[in-house]
Amino acid sequence: MKIPFNKIYFTGNEIEYITQALKMGSISGDGYFNNKVITLLEKRLMDTKVFTTTSGTHSLELAMLLIDIKPGDEVIMPSYTFTSTANAVMLYGGVPVFVDIYENSLSIDVEEVEKNINDRTKAIIPVHYGGIGCEMDGIMKLAEKHNLYVVEDAAQALGSKYLDKSLGTWGHIGCYSFHSTKNYISGEGGALSINIKDSKLIERAEIIRQKGTNRNRFLKGEIDKYSWVDIGSSYAPSDVLMAMLYSQLLDMDEIILKREKLVKTYIYHLQKFVDTGIITSMTNIPKDYKSNYHNFYIILNNEKTRDYIMDSLKENNIQAYIHFVPLHSSPMGASLGYNPLDLPITERVGNTLLRLPLYTDMKQEEIDYVIERLCKVLEGYHG
Numbered sequence: 001m002k003i004p005f006n007k008i009y010f011t012g013n014e015i016e017y018i019t020q021a022l023k024m025g026s027i028s029g030d031g032y033f034n035n036k037v038i039t040l041l042e043k044r045l046m047d048t049k050v051f052t053t054t055s056g057t058h059s060l061e062l063a064m065l066l067i068d069i070k071p072g073d074e075v076i077m078p079s080y081t082f083t084s085t086a087n088a089v090m091l092y093g094g095v096p097v098f099v100d101i102y103e104n105s106l107s108i109d110v111e112e113v114e115k116n117i118n119d120r121t122k123a124i125i126p127v128h129y130g131g132i133g134c135e136m137d138g139i140m141k142l143a144e145k146h147n148l149y150v151v152e153d154a155a156q157a158l159g160s161k162y163l164d165k166s167l168g169t170w171g172h173i174g175c176y177s178f179h180s181t182k183n184y185i186s187g188e189g190g191a192l193s194i195n196i197k198d199s200k201l202i203e204r205a206e207i208i209r210q211k212g213t214n215r216n217r218f219l220k221g222e223i224d225k226y227s228w229v230d231i232g233s234s235y236a237p238s239d240v241l242m243a244m245l246y247s248q249l250l251d252m253d254e255i256i257l258k259r260e261k262l263v264k265t266y267i268y269h270l271q272k273f274v275d276t277g278i279i280t281s282m283t284n285i286p287k288d289y290k291s292n293y294h295n296f297y298i299i300l301n302n303e304k305t306r307d308y309i310m311d312s313l314k315e316n317n318i319q320a321y322i323h324f325v326p327l328h329s330s331p332m333g334a335s336l337g338y339n340p341l342d343l344p345i346t347e348r349v350g351n352t353l354l355r356l357p358l359y360t361d362m363k364q365e366e367i368d369y370v371i372e373r374l375c376k377v378l379e380g381y382h383g
Helices: 014-024 032-045 056-066 083-090 110-115 136-146 199-209 215-219 239-250 252-276 303-315 331-335 344-352 364-380
Strands: 048-053 074-078 095-099 121-124 149-153 173-177 190-195 279-282 297-300 353-355
Touching (some): 014 032, 032 048, 032 190, 048 056, 048 199, 056 149, 056 199, 074 083, 095 110, 136 149, 252 364, 297 344, 303 353
Parallel strands (some): 074 095, 121 149, 149 173
Antiparallel strands (some): 048 190, 173 190
8 A cells, every 4th residue: 555645635626616717717816716715714714804825935925025024123933834934034134033832732932932022023923833823822912012013824724723713813914825735725825814903904915915006996996097006016826726725615624524533543543652652742732722633743752763763654655754844953044043952842843753644535544554554663663
């Protein structure tokens, strides 16, 4: 049996909706299916204005434009994240400030955030790893105390909640991804949510997203022609992609339920290895959290063990992978003055975390095969 790490899931209506878009001539940005996606997401996220984008990366970049990141502005974020989180800040001259994470959730350590706030701090970017939320109540208290923006990197977290509030809606801005590796996909694509109370951010987002023009006011009939009024770029995704995404989002709850069953199966069978200590921790959903079950990981007791387990699974035709190389210990991180030892928990997680196969239509015999072979490898390992 060959088990891929990830497999694209189709709901069955993608081709129908894409064909409909083509027949309607709705292929460019802000078309028929784009509006369907926005209506669905705004209903889901509540009290937000949603803008679709061409990628999760572009959502983050648009967010940095909206909060007006300038050279020298500092933005606090975890090091255990994808490069897009830091690149979005650096593109406009900002400085990413990396802080450590909690080992039990891999989310940003709120106390470490507070220690790094100074007069140059402009914003905080919490990253909701694997669909498990950060402690947003504590982060929002810090932001209000120090007058900071909060931009949630919710690329992996659509459908997840913390204290019964959707991730991406706690802060001023939330950023989502619909890349083919995510739970709900359009191939490439993303979205930006803005709290409806932040009317100035919403107004500027409409302009920046439309190449710096006030075209939206023209479309609403408020002006007789539109003009260049601000900086901007082309962030609107093709309606063909939105047709595919709409099909996916309609099945969001079913997708989450299927993935939940798989994650709980992993947890049930692997808990004994946590108890014996060869697995130090694994994906868990604490009280007050609701996950979309984006991924499943185990953390081994050292890098040698992690690599041995990964290689052994590969020999059994099972694809398992590490995740992020911590940004602070990357070549770019070194150029910013960081040392791998600066963030010990992040460094340890980066060296010992292993992600197991997880995809929405994973069959019972497939996950049984992974668990059987993994258990055999763990039981026989004495390194």
